[in-house]
Amino acid sequence: MALRTTMMAAAALAALVVVGAAGPAAAGDVVIHAGRLIDGTGKAPRAQVSILIHDDRITGVQAGYVAPAGAEVIDLSNATVLPGLIDDHVHITMAFHKGDPIHTAMTRTNYDDAIEATGDARNTLLAGFTTIRDVGGETEVVVALKRAIAAGVIPGPRMWVAGTPLGPTGGHGDAANGLDPELNHPHWTDNLIDSPEAARRTVRTLRRKGVDLIKIMPSGGVMSIGDDPRLQLMEDDEIKAVIETAHSLGMRVAAHAHGKQAIDHTIALGVDSIEHGTYGDAESYKLFKAHGTYLVPTMLVGEKVYEHAKTHPEDLNPSTAQKAIETVPRMLQNLHDAHAAGVKIAFGTDTFGMSNHGENAQEFALLVKAGMSPMEAIEAATWNAADLIGDTADIGTVQAGRYADVIAVAGDPLADVTVLEHVQFVMKGGKVYKAGGRAVGP
Ligand SMILES: [Zn+2]
Structure with missing residues (x-):
């Protein structure tokens, strides 16, 4: 439980x-x-x-x-x-549903996710997490959940929400990856950006819908089908347009990035945090420090996906188990090296059901295992996490x-x-x- x-x-x-x-x-x-x-x-x-x-x-x-x-x-x-406590990387409207994830994606509606999320928000609050930063979910659902919690309609953590992440066609975040190309859904293409113009328009549209920050997918990912986590899949001019537009609207930008090139380029372009950061190296850590960029290492999802890839690969998308087994062992070493180099760390679990909502605090032991002191791990989930959100005056x-x-x-x-x-x-x-x-x- x-x-x-x-x-x-x-x-x-x-x-x-x-x-x-x-x-x-x-x-x-x-x-x-x-x-x-x-x-x-x-x-x-x-x-x-x-x-x-x-x-x-x-x-x-x-x-x-x-x-x-x-x-x-x-x-x-x-x-x-x-x-x-503050968890800076969750997906509160996503939960694990045992079995084939493609079947799940094709049979669940946003209404199912919205209703289930009310329980997961409560579980997260009762686990001591009074604030979360949601870095990817159906925009209308997470914005509505945030409003309902803020109004006291349902119990849950304070929420800062990104809505649907921006990414390129065929990248991490393209829901059509790996599916019959003739299938369509009204919202699958909303947040695919393949030019700076599309990037600007999409950021402004998300702002209009009520998001607090922007999430981008400059590299491929592990849970998605086919895209390669080691490659940079967004062009620099697209990343730059997102960051400039978001910052002009007073919003921060979080970047999902595994591969070194995507990490280094996105930091140099002014992003506020790198999520995962798996293949960072000494040169990357220098960039993190020079730009004051946070690393959100998401160790818990790494551990849970790795376990799952070993024991139940059939519960994952095609290609995910292999990507997890290649990628995850590198995450612990990356955090160890980044921390030793003095990179700022903010706490984030990437809870979307691989670990259950409410199990977020299991991340602490993994941070300590990677070389952080318990006090540093606590700071990552308090002052640092509030600083990354941009609200140390109210929380943390x-x-x-x-x-x-x-x-x-x-x-x-x-x-x-x-x-x-x-x-x-x-x-x-x-x-x-x-x-x-x-x-x-x-
Ligand atoms: Zn995530």
């Missing part, structure tokens, strides 16, 4: 957590007594801290346990408290002025980062969604 709880840890916290009404309710004045606080800034943890909250915002962080008159006290004095740290997005675990994630896979307490915008390891409210 996506939401595993450690029963002992849950029991230890259950007695200590005070929650007001039966469901999430407006917070008013609240103070959290944190036994230990890792605030997301990278500073050393502090013991016995009070986090003061008014409505949906943190108003202060004070040493010692204080109890202002009229404030509800949430006792997390036996726990480690952190900012709500437990500091005055930020949203009251706060989680707690029963243990020390700096000693064992996997305790983050068992989040016991989740508050988003001052509302408690999970306490004592159990969901609160509907």
